[in-house]
Amino acid sequence: MTHHHDDxxxxxxxxxxxxxxxxxxxGTGVLWTISGGVPVSLNLLGAAxxxxxxxxGFTFLQISDSHIGFDKAANxxxxxxxxxxxxxxxxxxxxxAFMIHTGDITHLSKAAQFDNAAxxxxxxxxxxxxxxxxxxxxxxxxxxxxxxxxxxxTKGAGWYSFDQNGVHFVALVNVVNLKAGGLxxxxxxxxxxxxxxxKAVSASTPIVVFAHIPLWxxxxxxxxxxxxxxxxxxxxxxxxxxxxxxxxxxQIMQKVEGNVTFHTARSTAFPQPAPGTAASPGxxxxxxxxxxxxxxxxxxxxxxxxxxxxxxDSTLA
Numbered sequence: 001m002t003h004h005h006d007d008x009x010x011x012x013x014x015x016x017x018x019x020x021x022x023x024x025x026x027g028t029g030v031l032w033t034i035s036g037g038v039p040v041s042l043n044l045l046g047a048a049x050x051x052x053x054x055x056x057g058f059t060f061l062q063i064s065d066s067h068i069g070f071d072k073a074a075n076x077x078x079x080x081x082x083x084x085x086x087x088x089x090x091x092x093x094x095x096x097a098f099m100i101h102t103g104d105i106t107h108l109s110k111a112a113q114f115d116n117a118a119x120x121x122x123x124x125x126x127x128x129x130x131x132x133x134x135x136x137x138x139x140x141x142x143x144x145x146x147x148x149x150x151x152x153x154t155k156g157a158g159w160y161s162f163d164q165n166g167v168h169f170v171a172l173v174n175v176v177n178l179k180a181g182g183l184x185x186x187x188x189x190x191x192x193x194x195x196x197x198x199k200a201v202s203a204s205t206p207i208v209v210f211a212h213i214p215l216w217x218x219x220x221x222x223x224x225x226x227x228x229x230x231x232x233x234x235x236x237x238x239x240x241x242x243x244x245x246x247x248x249x250x251q252i253m254q255k256v257e258g259n260v261t262f263h264t265a266r267s268t269a270f271p272q273p274a275p276g277t278a279a280s281p282g283x284x285x286x287x288x289x290x291x292x293x294x295x296x297x298x299x300x301x302x303x304x305x306x307x308x309x310x311x312x313d314s315t316l317a
Contacts, residue, residue, distance in 0.1 A: 059096045059300065060096050060097050061089060061096040061098075061099045061126075061300070062099070062100050062102060062210070062245055062265050063089075063100075063101050063102075063121075063265070063268055064101065064102040064104070064212075064246075064265040065103065065104040065247045065248065065250055065267035065268065065269055066082045066101070066104065066105050066117055066121075066267070066268050067104055067106070067107040067135065067267065067269035067270065068082065068113045068114075068116050068117045069107035069108050069112075069113040069116075070107040070269055070270065070283070072270075072283055073283075074269075074271070074283035074284060074285045074286075075269055075270040075283070075295075078268070078269040079116060079120070081269060081291075081292070081295055082117070082121075082268045082269070083120055084268075084292075086120055086123065089124055089126075090124050095126075097127075098126055098128065098129060098164070099121075099124075099126050099127070099128045099129070100128070100129045100130070100171075100210050101121070101128060101130045102133075102210050102211065102212055102246055102247035102248075102265060103130075103131050103132050103134075103135075103136060103175065103211075103212030103247050103248065104133030104134070104135045104136060104212065104247065104248070104267075105132075105136055105146075106135055106136055107135050108138065109138045109145050109146065110139075110145075111145060114145060114146075114149055129162070130150040130158075131158065131171045131172065131210060131211055132146045132150075132173060133175055133212040133247065133248065134175040134178045134212070136175075137176065143158075146158065154171075155193055156173070156189055156193065157173045157176045157190075158173045159172050159190050166205065167206045167208055168198075168201050168205050168206070168207050169207075169209075169210070170197065170198075170208070170209045171210055172190065172209060172210070172215075172232070173186075173211065173212075174186050174211050174212060174213045174226045174229075175212050175213060181222065181223045181280075182223050183223050183225050183226055184211075184212070184213030184214075184223070184225065184226035184227070184229075185226065185227055186226065186228050186231070186232055187228070191228065191231050195235050198235055203238045203239050203240060204239075206239075206240075206243070207236060207239045207241065207242045207243070208243045208244075208245065208300075209232075209242065209243070209244045210245040211226075211244075211246055212246065212247055213246060214226065214244075214248060214249065214253075214262065215229040215233065215244050215246060216244070216255055216257070216262045218249060219249075219275035219276060221276070222275065223281075224248065224249050233260060236259075236260065237259070239259060240259055241259060242259055243260075243261050243263065243300070244260060244261070244262045244263070245263055245264075245265065245300070246262070246263070246264045247265050247267070248264070249275075250266060250267035250269075250270065251264065251266060251272060251294075252264060252265065265296075266295055266296040267295060268295055268296070270295075271286060271291075271294040271295070272284055
C-alpha cells in the first residue's frame, strides 16, 4: 500500500525549495509515473520534465463520489464543492480528452439530484463516462433512474468498454445488490462479458479499468473491496500495463501488484476515516478550514507509444 511520499530532505541533489515549487505546480497533488510496475513520484522532477510527460500523451480526469443531495454536517454544501471541482477542471491549462466519474453521483438516486449533477458536470463541456455507485441504485426502480440517464449502449447493469488513443478502457459495475457493509460484487455475467471483451485486445495495449468499489482488499471489514475481483484481475494478467481507478472510500490510496496499479480517488463531497481508525466508515466531519484539503480530483496522462501513466491528485484547497 503506497500513499503520498513528499520528500522535504532534498535527496538526490534536489533542493527542498525546488521540491515545493514542483508540488505547487502539481496543484498540491502528486504526479505519478508508472514504469515497469513501479510508481515513481514526479514531485521531485522539474516542472519542465513533468510537463513534457503530460505533453507527450493525452490526459483524462477522474472525479468521484459527488453525493449530490448530501447535506449533513460533514459538508452541508456538497453541490457547491462539486461546482468548485468543475471550476478547477475548466481552468486547467491542458484540457482533458474526457472525464470519468467513478460513482455515487447522487446521494439518494433522486431525479432532481441526477439533474443537478448533470447540469454541473455537463457545464464543463467534456465527454463524461460514468459507472454507478451504490447510492445511484437505490431508487424504486432498482437502478432505472441511473440507467435511463447513463445506460445507453451498456450491457447488464451498466458495464461497457471503449478505446481511445491506443488505450482500452473498461467500465465495471460492482454495486448491484450490495449488502449494507458488504463487499462489492461483479457477478458471473459481467465476468463472462469481460473475458469476451478482452479477447481481441493485444497484450501490449494499456488497460484502464474503472469501477466504484476498489478491486483490491483495502479494508474488507468495512466492505472496502470486491469479493470476486481476483477473477477479473486474472483476466488482466497478460497485459503489460493495467491501471485500476476506483472511488467509494473518499481518500487516496495506491497499491501496485505486478502489472496492476490500483488508485482510489478523493470525493468532491466529504472525507471518510482512514481504514480502521473509526468504529465504521461514513462521512467524517473535520474543521471547516480543513475540508477542501480532503476533497479533490485526479488527472491521468497516458504517454503515446509507451505504457507509463502519470496521475495528479489535486485538492480543492
